[in-house]
Amino acid sequence: MKTDLFDRLGVPERIREIAGYDLFDPDLRTSLDALAQRSAGLLEAPVSLVSVVLDTSQFIIGSHGVSGWVAETQGVPAEWAVCTHTVLAGEPYAVVDGPTDPRHADNPFLQMTGLRSYLGVPLTGSGGHSLGAHCVIDARPRIFSDVDRAVLADGAEKAMKLLDAYRLR
Numbered sequence: 001m002k003t004d005l006f007d008r009l010g011v012p013e014r015i016r017e018i019a020g021y022d023l024f025d026p027d028l029r030t031s032l033d034a035l036a037q038r039s040a041g042l043l044e045a046p047v048s049l050v051s052v053v054l055d056t057s058q059f060i061i062g063s064h065g066v067s068g069w070v071a072e073t074q075g076v077p078a079e080w081a082v083c084t085h086t087v088l089a090g091e092p093y094a095v096v097d098g099p100t101d102p103r104h105a106d107n108p109f110l111q112m113t114g115l116r117s118y119l120g121v122p123l124t125g126s127g128g129h130s131l132g133a134h135c136v137i138d139a140r141p142r143i144f145s146d147v148d149r150a151v152l153a154d155g156a157e158k159a160m161k162l163l164d165a166y167r168l169r
Helices: 002-009 012-019 026-042 068-073 082-089 108-113 146-165
Strands: 047-053 057-064 075-077 093-095 117-124 130-138
Touching: 002 082, 012 130, 026 047, 026 057, 026 130, 026 146, 047 082, 057 130, 068 075, 082 093, 082 117, 082 130, 117 146, 130 146
Parallel strands: none
Antiparallel strands: 047 057, 047 130, 057 075, 093 117, 117 130
């Protein structure tokens, strides 16, 4: 699974596109944190992320409600990140209840954090690659609506506009 995942995420053009952004700029981080906070508030979710998914890890570049070891490491292994599924699908991805979902029941990230439901929308770069995701994660089982998806899609579009302003020259 790891090799297959690495092959699917490690497409050189996709990785080069991610590397073309100044992901460590503090102003970008502040703006993405505010965007995540806005989405969490609008969707009444305790956690929201803006992340890029590299070949082996998810890197959190904006967040709201993230604490503990996830905040310290600013990400998780790609095989634990539910956002990886969003990136690979290239479209919105939802999990109603992780512990009862066979795709996620054994996910260490969900087990360790107690988070249960997820809705993510891909961040699509100018090269057409899914670079990461904008998502909300909740501690309760949850069915997300089309309105919820539209809120996150709007946030993902805003995140890409912010990222584009921080392209490395």
